[in-house]
Amino acid sequence: MDFKLEVTDAKSKARAGVITTDHGQIETPIFMPVGTAGTVKTVHQRELNEDVKAQIILGNTYHLYLRPGLDVIEAAGGLHKFNGFEKPMLTDSGGYQVYSLKHRRKITEEGVKFQSHIDGSRHNFTPEVVMDIQRTIGADIIMAFDECTPYPCDRKYARESMEMTHRWLKRCCDRFDQTESKYGYSQTLFPIVQGSTYHDLREKSAETIASFGREGNAIGGLSVGEPAEMMYESTDLVCSILPADKPRYLMGVGTPENILECIALGVDMFDCVMPTRNARHGLIYTSEGIINIKNKKWEKDFSPLDPNLGGYVDTAYSKAYVRHLVHSSEALGAQIASIHNLAFYLWLVGEARAHIKAGDFSTWKNLILPKISSRL
Amino acid sequence: MDFKLEVTDAKSKARAGVITTDHGQIETPIFMPVGTAGTVKTVHQRELNEDVKAQIILGNTYHLYLRPGLDVIEAAGGLHKFNGFEKPMLTDSGGYQVYSLKHRRKITEEGVKFQSHIDGSRHNFTPEVVMDIQRTIGADIIMAFDECTPYPCDRKYARESMEMTHRWLKRCCDRFDQTESKYGYSQTLFPIVQGSTYHDLREKSAETIASFGREGNAIGGLSVGEPAEMMYESTDLVCSILPADKPRYLMGVGTPENILECIALGVDMFDCVMPTRNARHGLIYTSEGIINIKNKKWEKDFSPLDPNLGGYVDTAYSKAYVRHLVHSSEALGAQIASIHNLAFYLWLVGEARAHIKAGDFSTWKNLILPKISSRL
Numbered sequence: 001m002d003f004k005l006e007v008t009d010a011k012s013k014a015r016a017g018v019i020t021t022d023h024g025q026i027e028t029p030i031f032m033p034v035g036t037a038g039t040v041k042t043v044h045q046r047e048l049n050e051d052v053k054a055q056i057i058l059g060n061t062y063h064l065y066l067r068p069g070l071d072v073i074e075a076a077g078g079l080h081k082f083n084g085f086e087k088p089m090l091t092d093s094g095g096y097q098v099y100s101l102k103h104r105r106k107i108t109e110e111g112v113k114f115q116s117h118i119d120g121s122r123h124n125f126t127p128e129v130v131m132d133i134q135r136t137i138g139a140d141i142i143m144a145f146d147e148c149t150p151y152p153c154d155r156k157y158a159r160e161s162m163e164m165t166h167r168w169l170k171r172c173c174d175r176f177d178q179t180e181s182k183y184g185y186s187q188t189l190f191p192i193v194q195g196s197t198y199h200d201l202r203e204k205s206a207e208t209i210a211s212f213g214r215e216g217n218a219i220g221g222l223s224v225g226e227p228a229e230m231m232y233e234s235t236d237l238v239c240s241i242l243p244a245d246k247p248r249y250l251m252g253v254g255t256p257e258n259i260l261e262c263i264a265l266g267v268d269m270f271d272c273v274m275p276t277r278n279a280r281h282g283l284i285y286t287s288e289g290i291i292n293i294k295n296k297k298w299e300k301d302f303s304p305l306d307p308n309l310g311g312y313v314d315t316a317y318s319k320a321y322v323r324h325l326v327h328s329s330e331a332l333g334a335q336i337a338s339i340h341n342l343a344f345y346l347w348l349v350g351e352a353r354a355h356i357k358a359g360d361f362s363t364w365k366n367l368i369l370p371k372i373s374s375r376l
Numbered sequence: 377m378d379f380k381l382e383v384t385d386a387k388s389k390a391r392a393g394v395i396t397t398d399h400g401q402i403e404t405p406i407f408m409p410v411g412t413a414g415t416v417k418t419v420h421q422r423e424l425n426e427d428v429k430a431q432i433i434l435g436n437t438y439h440l441y442l443r444p445g446l447d448v449i450e451a452a453g454g455l456h457k458f459n460g461f462e463k464p465m466l467t468d469s470g471g472y473q474v475y476s477l478k479h480r481r482k483i484t485e486e487g488v489k490f491q492s493h494i495d496g497s498r499h500n501f502t503p504e505v506v507m508d509i510q511r512t513i514g515a516d517i518i519m520a521f522d523e524c525t526p527y528p529c530d531r532k533y534a535r536e537s538m539e540m541t542h543r544w545l546k547r548c549c550d551r552f553d554q555t556e557s558k559y560g561y562s563q564t565l566f567p568i569v570q571g572s573t574y575h576d577l578r579e580k581s582a583e584t585i586a587s588f589g590r591e592g593n594a595i596g597g598l599s600v601g602e603p604a605e606m607m608y609e610s611t612d613l614v615c616s617i618l619p620a621d622k623p624r625y626l627m628g629v630g631t632p633e634n635i636l637e638c639i640a641l642g643v644d645m646f647d648c649v650m651p652t653r654n655a656r657h658g659l660i661y662t663s664e665g666i667i668n669i670k671n672k673k674w675e676k677d678f679s680p681l682d683p684n685l686g687g688y689v690d691t692a693y694s695k696a697y698v699r700h701l702v703h704s705s706e707a708l709g710a711q712i713a714s715i716h717n718l719a720f721y722l723w724l725v726g727e728a729r730a731h732i733k734a735g736d737f738s739t740w741k742n743l744i745l746p747k748i749s750s751r752l
């Protein structure tokens with residue numbers, strides 16, 4: 001992997017760059033649609049390419065490991081061959097999902113023992129195992145196995161967890177560096193900064209993570225329920241420590257507003273289930289504001305979901321038709337809304353990038369933020 | 377509407393023709409995907425055009441009348457404008473759905489009073505009302521309001537119901553002929569032959585329906601649970617009476633096998649929910665046989681769903697991937713399978729048409745039938 005930093009904004013910490021992987025280039029800042037089980041829910045691969053204009057998507061190690069299972073993915077020749085998405089993919093470490101299994105997992109220094117949410121079968125994720133799994137899934141970017149602390153989190157737990165995450169990172173790096181890519185293209189490992197909302201812990205963690213000198217770095221444990229201001233503070237602090245010549249990935253963030261604010265703080269990569277999950281509930285993000293498509297007010301509004309987007313779903317369908325579909329629980333409603341919301345997120349980060357390069361990012365951000373955050 | 381009969385097969389009663397409507401041409405024999413609520417479930421309009429290669433789709437009057445409601449469809453300028461499908465559309469009369477409401481409807485000579493399955497609200501469908509509704513929906517082909525008898529059905533009920541259907545047809549024609557298209561393109565009305573499985577009733581009904589001299593004729597009340605042989609007998613009998621120079625539409629049929637057999641009996645148009653409904657349950661129709669994609673045997677089969685189809689979903693995705701999606705209840709599985717099954721049905725009737733025109737329809741049918749009916 002290679003990262004070329006093209007422009008750093010003069011009035012903010014926003015950056016524009018290009019990541020190059022063996023599966024192609026990613027222009028940053030970028031939003032990565034979440035494809036949990038090897039599919040971005042309701043969206044065809046062709047639509048990811050042509051309509052959403054996704055440059056990289058995410059897969060979830062926990063889900064893919066359980067279903068279809070590593071033997072299937074390996075027999076296919078890796079996840080790209082399996083699901084037919086030929087652009088870069090990133091996999092999370094499965095940590096987040098495993099911890100969410102509250103009463104079905106046990107964390108020790110060795111790793112995490114857990115029971116599958118599907119069939120109750122017992123499994124063991126260690127830093128080494130998780131590196132091997134992601135090697136086999138075949139992601140271009142592999143995430144370190146960390147513990148994502150909840151919010152709020154007491155200081156002692158946050159510190160000890162962070163220290164274990166750092167020890168696990170050493171084991172991840174050792175294993176990753178001792179193993180090879182299985183499918184002929186190169187893979188890279190991103191470590192993850194933790195430390196909850198404690199500034200000294202975040203500082204410590206960012207320094208530790210930076211010292212590993214990997215090709216990119218991630219910020220985890222945010223957007224887990226803390227106020228947005230705390231998320232911005234931690235992000236700002238961590239970005240000031242992580243090296244400028246490597247991409248910074250803020251995990252699980254967020255709303256369009258969160259994304260623009262964090263681009264301004266120096267983040268290059270984002271992922272979030274919001275655009276697709278909210279789409280399935282009829283929440284539509286547009287350049288003019290947020291729409292609840294179920295509302296009666298859209299019943300006879302035959303204008304496009306977003307007149308400024310111009311892709312297939314924003315020219316072929318109207319608000320009234322999508323309202324009818326969502327209202328009638330017709331699958332096509334969620335499909336249209338998912339493509340639209342993802343296309344909007346990609347449009348937004350593309351606009352941000354264009355304005356960073358044009359030198360007027362902050363002006364543009366201040367103009368567009370109140371609009372896209374308003375409720376229509 | 378215009379129908380040009382191009383070729384009648386020498387060794388069977390199969391025909392090839394072209395229907396011309398103001399929304400374009402339909403090459404027969406044709407299969408019409410069912411778009412109940414103004415959407416063919418899980419399939420984008422672009423996919424209907426480019427991947428399924430649909431030439432005409434169906435809408436259900438009962439569903440569209442209740443949701444989104446006539447005021448919305450009329451405000452949009454008709455169903456084509458509302459859902460963005462610019463090719464011909466046919467609407468059923470709502471009769472079939474209304475009768476299915478067993479305990480929530482009352483049939484009299486005047487019409488049918490029923491309660492909505494959505495909110496229990498009370499409505500009244502009469503032949504006149506149903507003509508007006510379909511005028512407003514804006515279908516190119518409008519179906520007469522009939523009573524579809526169940527199977528089995530006692531002779532007395534079948535005869536009386538058929539006679540009422542004939543009286544209702546007179547009222548349908550009167551109303552239809554006294555009213556105009558609302559959106560500037562022409563609409564046509566197809567009457568429906570009933571008579572259950574009684575040959576003399578079917579004969580009587582076919583003669584009556586033919587005597588109305590409409591531009592096309594339909595056969596209803598079949599594929600409601602009777603053995604396939606009885607369906608074929610009734611279809612054969614009715615086709616021998618309905619005029620040859622007008623299209624014949626066999627409603628609600630059927631399996632790929634049913635369709636080929638009924639093409640051989642002189643049917644030109646078909647519709648059925650099977651390809652899409654079965655797709656959602658993982659049943660895949662292919663040129664090599666029927667696949668239950670949930671079966672373990674497809675787990676590592678990375679070949680296309682159907683190597684002979686060649687459309688998007690049959691080149692971009694593998695059996696193993698679709699199995700994983702269906703197995704994991706991922707929406708994309710149903711989406712892929714629905715496009716595939718519809719594309720297969722359209723491919724099948726297209727092949728039938730090509731072989732009718734080439735003069736070897738029966739030979740081809742006898743070769744392909746055992747293959748496409750087998751379980752893989």
Ligand SMILES: [Zn+2]
Nearest residue numbers: 252253272273
């Ligand atoms: Zn999120």
Ligand SMILES: [Zn+2]
Nearest residue numbers: 628629648649
């Ligand atoms: Zn059917």
